Amino acid sequence: MEAQALLYIAGALMLGIGAAGAAVGIGVLGGRFLEGAARQPELIPMLRTQFFIVMGLVDALPVIAIAIGLYVLFAVVPGFGG
Amino acid sequence: MVQKITIPAQIKNILFWQWLITFCVTAFLFIAKHDLAFSALLGGAICALPNMYFARQLFTKRRIAEAGTLLRTIYVAEFIKLSLAVALLAIVLINYKDVHPITLFATYFIVHSCMWVVPLVTQVFTKPTLKQT
Numbered sequence: 259m260e261a262q263a264l265l266y267i268a269g270a271l272m273l274g275i276g277a278a279g280a281a282v283g284i285g286v287l288g289g290r291f292l293e294g295a296a297r298q299p300e301l302i303p304m305l306r307t308q309f310f311i312v313m314g315l316v317d318a319l320p321v322i323a324i325a326i327g328l329y330v331l332f333a334v335v336p337g338f339g340g
Numbered sequence: 341m342v343q344k345i346t347i348p349a350q351i352k353n354i355l356f357w358q359w360l361i362t363f364c365v366t367a368f369l370f371i372a373k374h375d376l377a378f379s380a381l382l383g384g385a386i387c388a389l390p391n392m393y394f395a396r397q398l399f400t401k402r403r404i405a406e407a408g409t410l411l412r413t414i415y416v417a418e419f420i421k422l423s424l425a426v427a428l429l430a431i432v433l434i435n436y437k438d439v440h441p442i443t444l445f446a447t448y449f450i451v452h453s454c455m456w457v458v459p460l461v462t463q464v465f466t467k468p469t470l471k472q473t
Contacts, residue, residue: 284415292408295410306398309414310398311351314456315456321426322452325445325448329445332433
């Protein structure tokens with residue numbers, strides 16, 4: 259019972275901290291994108307391509323953390339999620 | 341100002357390599373240990389499909405060239421992309437009980453690493469060589 263409760267807490271922490279990390283990263287990235295676009299609007303197409311790539315880097319680990327959290331919740335904890 | 345924008349070659353290259361690596365890993369595992377192959381295919385597809393959606397939303401259709409509106413569009417597309425990835429993962433983990441999680445997450449990570457490996461390799465191979473004087 260205690261181990262199961264710890265698994266719920268672990269899954270929730272993985273989901274929550276992963277989401278917080280992604281939020282901070284994407285917020286900083288968006289702010290820098292706006293700064294760059296405001297300074298040199300002619301570079302927007304290039305900035306957008308770089309934004310796509312860096313956005314992929316920023317949300318890689320949070321999505322993996324969410325995936326492992328979901329795995330813990332749905333597959334490891336017995337009786338959760340059907 | 342409304343523009344018709346196509347997906348840049350660099351992004352197409354990344355998406356192409358993501359699918360190629362997914363199918364290569366799946367084919368390799370199908371030959372080596374074929375009960376893991378489907379997990380690898382799912383892991384790669386869970387990574388590549390939301391990226392395709394994000395690229396399509398970001399670069400095609402009519403897009404407004406103002407930075408603020410563009411950023412809003414990007415954030416909406418990113419939210420949908422993350423939701424799609426999480427929904428696909430949840431669907432796989434709930435409905436497919438025989439999934440091998442290590443293979444799933446490893447393929448996901450390998451396919452996701454294309455996002456930074458492919459631009460790096462492309463940049464190295466297309467960099468003009470400087471002549472020594």
